[in-house]
Amino acid sequence: MNILEDLRQRGLVHQTTDDEGLAKHLQENIVTLYCGFDPTADSLHIGHLLPAMMLKRFQRAGHRPIALIGGGTGMIGDPSGRSTERSLNTLEVVQGFSESIKEQLAGILDFDKGENAAVARNNYEWLSQMTVIDFLRDVGKHFGINYMLSKDSVESRLENGISFTEFSYMILQSVDFMNLYEKENCTLQIGGSDQWGNITAGMELIRRTKSVAESEAKAFGLTVPLITKADGTKFGKTAGGAVWLDPEKTSPYEFYQFWINTDDRDVIKFIKFFTFLEMDEISSLEQELEAAPEKRVPHTRLAEEMTKLVHGEEALKQAQKITEALFSGELQDLNGAEIEQGFKDVPSVHFAKEEISLIDLLVEAKISPSKRQAREDIQNGAVYINGDRNQDLKHVVGAGDRIDDKFTIIRRGKKKYFLIRFE
Template sequence: MDIIQDLEKRGLIQQTTDEEGLKNHLRNNQVTLYCGFDPTADSLHIGHLVPLIMLKRFQKAGHKPIALVGGGTGMIGDPSGRSTERSLNTTEVVKGYSEALRRQFNKILEVEENENSVVVRNNYEWLGQMTVIDFLRDAGKHFGINYMLAKESVSARIENGISFTEFSYMILQSLDFMKLYEEEDCTLQIGGSDQWGNITAGMELIRRSRENQDEDIKVYGLTVPLITKADGTKFGKTAGGAIWLDPEKTTPYEFYQFWINTDDRDVIKFIKYFTFLDENEIAELEEEVEKRPENRTAQKRLAEEMTKMVHDEQALEQAQKISRALFSGSLKQLSGSDIGQGFKDVPTYETAKEEIGLVDLLVNAKISSSKRQAREDIKNGAIYINGEREQEINYTIGADDRIEDRFTIIRRGKKKYFLIDFQ
């Protein structure tokens, strides 16, 4: 099966500029392709994963991918998919974001020294050195206003207003394709479906800038579909915000749980989009979803593959350990690091490292509304200390109740967790 057939089976192709031509191009050549990522934050999030993994798919098929950091375009802001103008960041901020993205590319794409190892470039290398005169003469003259206004990324913003800065973004991204075509023999650009106009504009610039030259120009564009969820909510968003690839922003446990909680209606689609599992295993997992959905076998497999890919095997094992402990209630087996991940967002009460009566602790930590309520909660069996029920009203929390001499986990009822941090 060639790369295009595999992508089609997985539902990963939204549009191509010349499907048959691209198939032949990929079949007969080692193709260099690229995808750009603007540094709008200090980490990528899971919305970036499909195009990022696409680069990896092409690499596994023997082609040469370029991950382009938009250090230059990130100074401007892409109007695609937005109804309002982006806030502009300073040069130093964008530079810091760019370095963070470069590190994530190197980790996820597993840069190795071989004939098709991933190349990481930054478009600030050429855009940052370009003068206004160069921009207008060498690029701007090839773009008609009507042509640009017809692009959806621009036309969708005309009614609400678009600055010349964002209006010019298309030309800047076109320059990226042309520069990589010249320097890296890059003939394919991929991106999200909202990038179709920018991709085709880049192809047009390459052709127009060489129309008087005797050159056989073969360049192509391919977009991946917008990821949608069956329940209508936005993919990659939770009550806590975006799901980031940086473990400091979204812990591996939180990342693992995001995939575990995938809707049955979405899980097979996501496995096709995000993993490298073959079609036989995917068919078996699809059967599991249909016949034994309560086992959540497909969700567990998806969560395993994604956590290993973005983090590593050790992070996956820790996430699974935390999940098992929370499910079984065996919280004493958790380490301080485990607790930091698994209880990152639960209400936390800091107190001195000394003995304290359970009733007082419940009130001080606002777990129970009053001493009377605290005594009732304890008596009724609603209070658990590190996973074990405690019904002794006069119980004192001491050193034996502190995990790694620091944390005590209190549960009230079935699901309300509280973290006591003894400092």
């Protein structure tokens, strides 16, 4: 099966500029393709995963991917998919973001794989060298205002207003395609469905500057569909905000839990989109979902594949260990780092590293509202220390109750967890 057939089976092709031409081009050549990632933050989030995975799919099929970091365009701001103007960052900030994103992409793509090794490029290299006169004379003259106004990314912003800065973004991205076409023999640009206008504008610039007929131009575009969730909420968002690829911003455990909690109606689609599982195995997982949805077998497989891809095997094992400990209530085997991940969002209280009676701790940490209630909670078996029920009214919380000499986990009732941090 060729790469395009596989992508179509997975539902990953939204639009192409020339189906037959692209299929032939991919069949006959080792194709260099690119996708852009603008550094608008110091980390990618899972909304960026699909285009990154697309580059990886093409690389696995023998083609050569370019991860284009938008160090230049990131200073301008893409109007696509937005109703308001972006805030502009300084050069220093954007360059810092660019380096972080490059490192994350290096964890997904193979930058050491012979003739089709992935490469990273930064469009600041060429855009920063272009003068205003060069921009207007050599590039701007090829773009009619009516042509630009007809693009969805611009048209959707006209009512609320769009600055000349963001209006020019399409032209700058076109320069990227033209530059990579000339210097890297890059003939395919991929991106999200909101990038269609920018991609076709780049192809038009190549056609005009190369003085070739449209039918002879060896430049193509392909977009992936917008990811939608069955419940209508935005993909990649949780109550805590975006799901980041940086483990410091979203821990591997939280990342794992995001995928585990995928809606039953979305899980097979996401497995097709994000994993490299063969279609036969995906069909088997779909059958398991229909036969025993409560077992959540596809959800677990999706979480395993994605956590291993982004964070590695050890981080996956750690996420699984935390998940199992929280499910069983047996917390004694967790270490300090695992507690930091698993209990990141539970209420936490700081105490001095000294002995304190359990009753006083419950009151001072506001776990129980009064000493009388604390005594009742303990006597009724509602208080657990590090997963173990404790009904000793005279118990003193000391070094033996501290995990890694830092943490004590108190549970009151079935689900109310509290993290005591000793300093």
